Amino acid sequence: xxxxxxxPSPPDEGSSGQPLDPEGTPIDERSIWRRIxxxxxxxxxxxxxxxxxALFAPVIATHDPIEIDPITRLASPTAxxxxxxxxxxxxxxxRIIYATRVDLPLGFLGAFLPALLGVxxxxxxxxxxxxxxxxxxxxxxxxxxxPAYILIIALVFALGxxxxxxxxxxxxxxxxxxxxxxxxxxxxxxxxxxVHAARVAGLSRFRxxxxxxxxxxxxxxxxxxxxxxxFATLALAAFSFLGLGIPPPTPEWGAMIAxxxxxxxxxxWFATVPGLVIVGLGLGMSLVGESxxxxxxx
Amino acid sequence: xxxxxxxVSDLRVTMQxxxxxxxxxDGVSLTLDRGEILGIAGESGSGKTLTLRSILGLxxxxxxxxxxxxxxxxxxxxxxxxxxxxxxxxxxxxFQEPMTALNPTMRVGDxxxxxxxxxxxxxxxxxxxxxxxLMRLVGVPTPERRARMWPHQLxxxxxxxxxxxxxxxxxPKLLLCDEPTTALDVSVQDQILGLLQELRVRLEMAxxxxxxxxxxxxxxCDRLAIMYxxxxxxxxxxxxxxSEPKHPxxxxxxxxxxxxxxxxxxxxxxxxxxxxxAAFTSGCRFAPRCAFAQEDCExxxxxxxxxxxxxxxxxxxxxxxxxx
Numbered sequence: 001x002x003x004x005x006x007x008p009s010p011p012d013e014g015s016s017g018q019p020l021d022p023e024g025t026p027i028d029e030r031s032i033w034r035r036i037x038x039x040x041x042x043x044x045x046x047x048x049x050x051x052x053x054a055l056f057a058p059v060i061a062t063h064d065p066i067e068i069d070p071i072t073r074l075a076s077p078t079a080x081x082x083x084x085x086x087x088x089x090x091x092x093x094x095r096i097i098y099a100t101r102v103d104l105p106l107g108f109l110g111a112f113l114p115a116l117l118g119v120x121x122x123x124x125x126x127x128x129x130x131x132x133x134x135x136x137x138x139x140x141x142x143x144x145x146x147p148a149y150i151l152i153i154a155l156v157f158a159l160g161x162x163x164x165x166x167x168x169x170x171x172x173x174x175x176x177x178x179x180x181x182x183x184x185x186x187x188x189x190x191x192x193x194x195v196h197a198a199r200v201a202g203l204s205r206f207r208x209x210x211x212x213x214x215x216x217x218x219x220x221x222x223x224x225x226x227x228x229x230x231f232a233t234l235a236l237a238a239f240s241f242l243g244l245g246i247p248p249p250t251p252e253w254g255a256m257i258a259x260x261x262x263x264x265x266x267x268x269w270f271a272t273v274p275g276l277v278i279v280g281l282g283l284g285m286s287l288v289g290e291s292x293x294x295x296x297x298x
Numbered sequence: 299x300x301x302x303x304x305x306v307s308d309l310r311v312t313m314q315x316x317x318x319x320x321x322x323x324d325g326v327s328l329t330l331d332r333g334e335i336l337g338i339a340g341e342s343g344s345g346k347t348l349t350l351r352s353i354l355g356l357x358x359x360x361x362x363x364x365x366x367x368x369x370x371x372x373x374x375x376x377x378x379x380x381x382x383x384x385x386x387x388x389x390x391x392x393f394q395e396p397m398t399a400l401n402p403t404m405r406v407g408d409x410x411x412x413x414x415x416x417x418x419x420x421x422x423x424x425x426x427x428x429x430x431x432l433m434r435l436v437g438v439p440t441p442e443r444r445a446r447m448w449p450h451q452l453x454x455x456x457x458x459x460x461x462x463x464x465x466x467x468x469x470p471k472l473l474l475c476d477e478p479t480t481a482l483d484v485s486v487q488d489q490i491l492g493l494l495q496e497l498r499v500r501l502e503m504a505x506x507x508x509x510x511x512x513x514x515x516x517x518x519c520d521r522l523a524i525m526y527x528x529x530x531x532x533x534x535x536x537x538x539x540x541s542e543p544k545h546p547x548x549x550x551x552x553x554x555x556x557x558x559x560x561x562x563x564x565x566x567x568x569x570x571x572x573x574x575x576a577a578f579t580s581g582c583r584f585a586p587r588c589a590f591a592q593e594d595c596e597x598x599x600x601x602x603x604x605x606x607x608x609x610x611x612x613x614x615x616x617x618x619x620x621x622x
Contacts, residue, residue, distance in 0.1 A: 197391070201390075202387060204416075
């Protein structure tokens with residue numbers, strides 16, 4: 001039988017109706033740009049701005065962020081010091097700029113590492129089932145039974161103050177949400193016919209997990225990631241505020257808020273501006289995350 | 299008697315429903331010859347899909363299949379097997395929903411090429427050529443171009459062809475079809491049926507085709523098995539079963555298929571509902587709905603009885619049907 005007798009010229013379009021080029025992808029590249037909601041563009045622009053600030057911190061900063069100047073302590077904003085100086089005479093503007101290089105990577109790492117671990121464990125639990133599932137999920141129950149912040153504080157005390165301890169503590173705690181999310185997705189996808197088809201094709205369990213299950217469950221976890229970056233950044237700032245985060249003199253937003261707090265009546269900008277900087281990053285990430293979520297639902 | 303390709307004896311599928319065991323497939327036995335097309339017809343819940351899937355171990359979670367399965371992969375006498383032994387070696391399956399049967403994150407060419415790459419150790423380029431060749435075989439127009447497409451870019455009919463190509467990529471001797479045309483519109487359905495018939499001849503491949511559409515089965519199949527409430531109630535050559543049913547359920551199924559000839563009064567539904575698997579009895583399970591039921595029908599235990607060399611029915615009063 002010939003198909004072409006039924007359909008002399010096969011319909012040359014994708015399911016959404018837009019014409020396709022010979023590669024089978026949409027011709028109109030601009031349409032993709034137009035399909036991105038404004039919300040996502042704004043959020044993306046904000047995040048990009050932070051990344052650029054971190055990259056070009058030495059160019060943007062006006063002073064050395066850890067240089068102490070006992071003469072000009074707690075100065076008000078001037079042309080020399082845009083946001084004034086802190087208790088030790090360090091330039092606040094430069095410290096905020098340089099802190100981007102601390103908070104941004106740590107925020108990303110503090111979200112990525114738990115996500116990585118959680119996705120891997122969740123996929124294994126869902127796909128292999130049995131005792132693997134039991135061990136992983138009971139472990140997650142144990143982790144979840146602890147109050148998160150108390151556990152982080154305990155871990156940081158045990159491991160010693162510093163960025164690596166904080167990231168470690170985040171990873172130990174944060175994987176649970178990803179593992180649960182991915183596990184339930186794997187359980188759904190595992191029963192779909194294309195996974196059955198892959199099994200019948202005689203592929204190994206690992207290959208089925210890697211090629212047929214994993215790419216189809218990962219989108220849910222990816223959507224969760226931006227909001228987790230916000231959480232990690234905020235938590236890092238909170239711990240630094242409590243004196244458990246990044247040790248001085250490294251500039252860090254949360255620590256700066258703590259340092260500025262006693263002077264909130266006289267030098268209100270000291271604590272407020274680092275706070276607004278954190279809010280800005282949170283806003284950008286949330287916009288990206290929300291748009292990703294909406295895109296997935298469509 | 300010629301050696302069979304597949305033998306299924308006394309297949310039982312047990313599942314748990316709210317803590318109670320149910321047996322949605324209850325003692326199914328059938329045989330299949332090389333290159334033969336066997337149809338399994340029945341209503342939803344008759345156990346036809348579970349029967350098919352248990353051959354490949356694809357039961358839903360908690361489902362357990364018991365019974366004797368034998369398959370001849372090398373041309374010798376059929377030997378017992380476990381499902382994983384025939385995965386990628388001898389038996390393939392195609393499914394009802396072409397949308398959920400193709401991995402949405404793989405280009406269709408890579409999907410078809412996967413089997414040959416893994417099992418025959420083909421290079422990437424060879425496997426790609428093989429995929430394109432298979433797509434041509436199943437009638438996908440401009441396969442070179444479409445091999446690079448994603449499943450969502452293809453129409454339902456093309457997706458189903460791609461699924462068939464994927465199933466054929468491991469060169470099966472038996473293709474199981476789980477209502478592959480139900481989700482398609484009628485003209486595409488006809489094309490796919492024609493394709494399967496053509497492939498059967500070209501590749502000397504046997505097919506088991508499960509459908510609730512007895513008209514489709516009559517057109518396609520050599521032999522037909524009618525299932526009701528987890529059991530085969532009648533089996534035999536397709537044309538004979540359709541022209542001269544020996545079980546009242548088969549006759550009732552035939553009467554409920556619309557045709558272009560008669561009037562709407564000729565179309566008759568079957569009164570009542572199929573029994574719930576939790577309430578299966580040992581007697582004839584169709585008796586409560588049967589227009590020809592006798593007093594002993596529900597008491598006499600169910601047994602598929604041969605009427606001639608190739609026909610069998612479970613009805614203990616086939617003469618009642620013959621009188622009409």
